[in-house]
Amino acid sequence: MHCTYPNGPIRSTFFPRDFYNSVDNQFPQRKIPQFVAPLPGRRITKSTPTPPRRRAGLPAIAVGMDEDEVRTEAWWGRRAWVLLSAVRARAPLVQCITNLVSMDIVANALLAAGASPAMLHCLREVPDFIPRCDAVYINVGTLSEDWLPSMRAAASAGRPWVFDPVAVAASGFRMEACLSLLALCPAVVRGNASEILALASRSDNSSFKGVDSSHDSSDALQAAKALARSNGSVVAVSGAVDFITDGVQVVSASNGVPMMQKITATGCAVTALIAAFVGADPSDALVAAACALAIFGLAGELGMESARGPASLRMHLIDALYSLDEQTVTSRVKISLLP
Ligand SMILES: Nc1ncnc2c1ncn2[C@@H]1O[C@H](COP(=O)(O)OP(=O)(O)OP(=O)(O)O)[C@@H](O)[C@H]1O
Ligand SMILES: Cc1ncsc1CCO
Numbered sequence: 001m002h003c004t005y006p007n008g009p010i011r012s013t014f015f016p017r018d019f020y021n022s023v024d025n026q027f028p029q030r031k032i033p034q035f036v037a038p039l040p041g042r043r044i045t046k047s048t049p050t051p052p053r054r055r056a057g058l059p060a061i062a063v064g065m066d067e068d069e070v071r072t073e074a075w076w077g078r079r080a081w082v083l084l085s086a087v088r089a090r091a092p093l094v095q096c097i098t099n100l101v102s103m104d105i106v107a108n109a110l111l112a113a114g115a116s117p118a119m120l121h122c123l124r125e126v127p128d129f130i131p132r133c134d135a136v137y138i139n140v141g142t143l144s145e146d147w148l149p150s151m152r153a154a155a156s157a158g159r160p161w162v163f164d165p166v167a168v169a170a171s172g173f174r175m176e177a178c179l180s181l182l183a184l185c186p187a188v189v190r191g192n193a194s195e196i197l198a199l200a201s202r203s204d205n206s207s208f209k210g211v212d213s214s215h216d217s218s219d220a221l222q223a224a225k226a227l228a229r230s231n232g233s234v235v236a237v238s239g240a241v242d243f244i245t246d247g248v249q250v251v252s253a254s255n256g257v258p259m260m261q262k263i264t265a266t267g268c269a270v271t272a273l274i275a276a277f278v279g280a281d282p283s284d285a286l287v288a289a290a291c292a293l294a295i296f297g298l299a300g301e302l303g304m305e306s307a308r309g310p311a312s313l314r315m316h317l318i319d320a321l322y323s324l325d326e327q328t329v330t331s332r333v334k335i336s337l338l339p
């Protein structure tokens with residue numbers, strides 16, 4: 001199975017064959033509209049060192065950056081600011097089917113960044129609501145059999161979507177569920193190192209711990225590249241250094257503080273932020289993921305200046321995300337393209 005985007009146009013809408021039957025025939029043969037790209041010429045494209053859109057004769061992306069510019073750290077800083085500004089200006093609607101632990105921090109992080117979160121998870125609402133969303137975020141942290149059909153339907157609805165495979169190796173059921181979601185072509189998969197290693201190897205072997213990583217992000221870099229290549233999704237591994245890859249390029253994002261691991265669901269929140277960035281500008285999922293990870297890490301660094309422990313860091317991180325300004329973002333975002 002290899003997803004067609006980020007290489008090509010976003011998939012057309014489809015629902016699982018049993019979808020309408022499974023909701024009491026309340027939606028008699030109703031079909032949701034096909035995905036319509038928000039701006040002409042926009043599509044999810046894999047970024048390459050040589051800008052593909054210009055070569056392909058495609059219009060410049062909406063945010064007005066010059067794609068021929070060399071991707072220095074300063075370029076990434078400007079890009080991160082432009083994307084954060086796009087989130088603030090467009091307030092992308094992000095439908096989140098996320099775990100029960102993370103709902104609060106996910107919604108608050110999205111709001112602080114300027115996006116509009118919606119934490120709906122009822123299968124019967126998917127056909128009406130998902131077409132209105134700019135992006136979908138799916139997180140299996142507190143997976144149950146009841147929620148899986150909603151996740152599958154939301155992921156199949158033709159919107160760009162971002163996947164957080166929390167504790168994918170915890171059980172055979174969870175691994176199967178994650179693999180079935182992976183087949184529905186997420187624009188970005190973001191996990192910690194243990195999760196990406198397990199997902200790439202399709203192994204639910206018990207040496208993997210629960211939701212926390214027992215590996216460094218660099219341990220999962222090759223697995224992330226392989227997964228990105230085989231699935232066609234951008235894959236991001238979080239940790240002290242975050243790595244983001246489309247299977248060819250690898251970008252590192254080095255913002256953040258270790259205490260972010262002591263707040264539950266910071267990983268869930270940053271994956272939701274990636275969805276907001278993709279929703280605001282779906283033209284390049286790799287750039288969106290790298291910038292969202294760096295921005296979130298930067299908010300952690302700024303929050304840490306006033307924090308006294310995990311609980312106050314949580315509060316100050318959200319405040320910092322809300323208050324980020326151009327000078328701070330452009331001078332402090334640490335992203336680079338690895339050779
Ligand atoms: N040692 C570290 N130093 C700096 N930042 C870190 C460190 N570890 C994690 N982070 C940052 O913390 C955030 C969460 O990443 P982490 O890898 O802990 O996610 P996770 O394990 O999926 O979390 P959760 O499952 O609790 O949501 C990311 O933004 C990441 O960059
Ligand atoms: C602690 C925990 N358990 C299931 S999901 C979650 C939040 C971090 O992923």
Ligand SMILES: [Mg+2]
Pocket residue numbers: 164166167191192211267268
């Ligand atoms: Mg996680």
